[in-house]
Amino acid sequence: MVEDKELQDEMEVMEGLEGEEMSFEELLKDYEQGGFELKRNDVVEGTIVQVNPDSVVVDVGYKSEGVIPIREFADENGEINVKVGDVYDVLFGGGESDSGLIVLSKEKADRQKIWNSLEEGAVVEGKIISRIKGGLSVDIGVNAFLPGSQVDLRPVRNLDKVIGESFEFKIIKLNKRRGNIVLSRRVLLETERESQRGETLKTLEENQVVEGVVKNLTDYGAFIDLGGIDGLLHITDMSWGRVKHPSDILAVGDKINVKVLKFDKEKERVSLGLKQIAPDPWLDVQAKYPVEGKVTGKVVSLTDYGAFIELEEGVEGLIHVSEMSWTKRVKHPNKVLNIGDEVESVVLALDTENRRISLGLKQVEPNPWDVIGEKFPIGTIIEGQVKNITDFGIFVGVDEGIDGLVHISDLSWTKRIKHPSEAYKKGDLVKAVVLNIDRENERFSLGLKQLASDPWETVPTRYAPGTIVSGVVTSVTDFGIFLELEEGIEGLVHVSELSKEKIDAPKEFAAVGDTLEAAVLQVDTVDRKIALSIKNIDEQKEKAEVNEFMGAQKSATSNLGDLLQGAMGRKSDD
Structure with a gap:
């Protein structure tokens, strides 16, 4: 059957020559090529005669069939739907495979058709x-x-x-x-834009609300494509509230409705507004947020001086840092609030003309300074921890959020404290007496020394002038020597009171730690000073010795007289 078919094909080829004489070699070559010559990169029509797992066999009418990888028949979704009998344009790549089949390609044929188109x-x-x-x-x-x-x-x-x-x-x-x-x-896009531009210029009018696409963002606003013509939406016209940057509310590609505020046809300049589409919320702010009324809002911004609270879209109020706490010194709002927090506050002041609302956070709670005086009347003894130490005193915790100051001068009646840190440290538990409460300036004064009586009240009676005292040298200066008579009480022996002999160098007279005796010359309770004299002791001792000697002489004379008088009496009796 195959031989009969090949013979029939040969006869048909010969009949197609229409009487032209051909040599046997030419007829044989034509037969071997299947009746036509196939050149490299030729695109021909092929019929699928066999589908294998990884390839497809295609008949293109040539002496031998061709083979194409099955993957070339995959569609956009990667699926392969090919069957025997399907017809495709294929490209002859030239040469044959190892199995003797010619190499074809559907993909290259498709590309060739595209290139041709x-x-x-x-x-x-x-x-x-x-x-x-x-x-x-x-x-x-x-x-x-x-x-x-x-x-x-x-x-x-x-x-x-x-x-x-x-x-x-x-x-x-x-x-x-x-x-x-x-x-x-x-x-x-340029052609399309130019076409749109003409139509837009014909219909665009002021106060008209139009749809546009955000084309570009800058620090000062956004450019909106209205259809072939760009309009500027300034940052101040984006919202009735504050906008830090256009990117906070817009993004490139957003479709938005805007209002035409100004339109210059000659210069083709368009000013747009977004906030003008909605009514101004500040028109009824006074009625909605009366002074002293409580309001609730969200923290939208923090600065060094306070926090901005959004009460509604386009309406914000400021809580100043000084209005955040009755008792704490808030250094920065972020110590109290965070962006996104929902907070309750009180309206302190309203300025609709300048679109400002002053809010208070601390006013939501009672002021503790209003009742602190009743809770801790003057003279009350309190106990608390040392919260802070400064050059001028220590702060002691009195009540929640309220610290009292013990001034350095109220730490001790007698001790000379150069710095409070010499005697106290943070966390120490101390007792103190309430000295004064300044409600207006929010100051609470305490005293530690007032827990005991002032020893200087009895100093004049205990150290009367002329009293001989003993003390330890605590300091030697060019002008005299300081003696500690008891804890916290010192007296000064002036250089002129050291000795009858003139002494110019007290340091040669005594050293720190020496024990000396001195006589009290004078007591000054106002300046808390005691004047002492060593020279006076010597004088008193000499006077005492003279008095003692004179007393002894007088006693001896008296005794002699008594003896003589007695002798004379006995003689008289005789």
């Missing part, structure tokens, strides 16, 4: 598949190059954003010999 200036649809040097690679059936400058009307900073997107492109350069195709999307 392309021409410069044509509009094609394609999908951006990857980023390459200088631009993007686009699949339009064959790979084409899209320069970065031709992606959009404005330069696109992040080209990765458009990978995977499908658009229409215009072929601006085509070289089939080299296989180069250059595309432009920008050209099509």
Whole structure:
């Protein structure tokens, strides 16, 4: 049967020669090639005669059949739906496989057809598949190059954003010999924009609400594409409230409705407003937020001087840092509040003209200074921890959030304390007496020395002038020597009271730690000073010795007289 078919084919070929004489060699060659000559890169029609797991056998009418990898028949979803009898255009790659079948390709045939259909200036649809040097690679059936400058009307900073997107492109350069195709999307957008621009200019009017697309963001506003013409939406016209940056409420590509505030047809300048679409919320603020009324809002911003609270969209109030706590010294609002917190506050003042609302956080709770005087009347003894130490005193915790100050002068009646840290440290538990409460200036004064009586009250009676005392040298200066008579009480022996002999160097007279006797000259309770004299002791001792001697002499004389008088009496009796 096969031989009969081949013979019949041969006869048909010979009949097609229409009487032309051919040599036997030519007839044999024509027979071996299946009746026609197949050249490399020829595209011919082929019929599938066999489907294998990894390949497809195709009959193209040649002396031998061809083979194509089955993967070339996969559709966009990767599925392969091919069967015997299907007809496809295929490309002859030249040569034969190891099995003697000619090498064919469906993919190359498809690309060849696409290349044949392309021409410069044509509009094609394609999908951006990857980023390459200088631009993007686009699949339009064959790979084409899209320069970065031709992606959009404005330069696109992040080209990765458009990978995977499908658009229409215009072929601006085509070289089939080299296989180069250059595309432009920008050209099509410009044409479309110019068309839209004309229509927009015809219909655009002031006070009109129109839809636009956010095209670009700057620090001062946003440019909105109204359809071929851009309008500026200034940052101050975005919201009735405060906007730090346009990106806080808008993003490139957003579709928004805006109101045309101004339109200059000659210069083609358009000023837009977003907040003007909604009514001004400040029109009824006075009625909604009366002074001394409590309000609730969200913390939207923190600064060094306070926190801004959004009461409603477009209406914000300020809680100044000084209005955050009755008792604590708040250095920064973030010590008390965080952005996003819901807080309750009290309206302190309202300035609708300047769109300002002053709020108070501490006013939500009673002022502890209003009742502190009743809780701790003057003279009350309190106990608390040392919270802080300064050059001028120590702060002691009295009540929650309220510290009392013990001034350095109220630490001790007698001790000379140069710095409070010499005697106290943070965390020490101390007792103190309430001395004074200044409600207006929020000051609470305490005293430690007042827990005991002032020893200087009895000093004049205990150290009367002329009293001989003994003390330890605590300091030697050029003008005299200080003696500690008892804990915290010192007296000064002036250089002139050291000795009858003139002494210019007290340091040669005594040293720190020596014990000396002195006589009290004078007591000054106001300045808390005791004047002492060593010279006076010597004088008193000499006087005492004289008095003692004179007393002895007088006693001796008295005794002699008594003896003489007695003798005379006895003689008289005789």
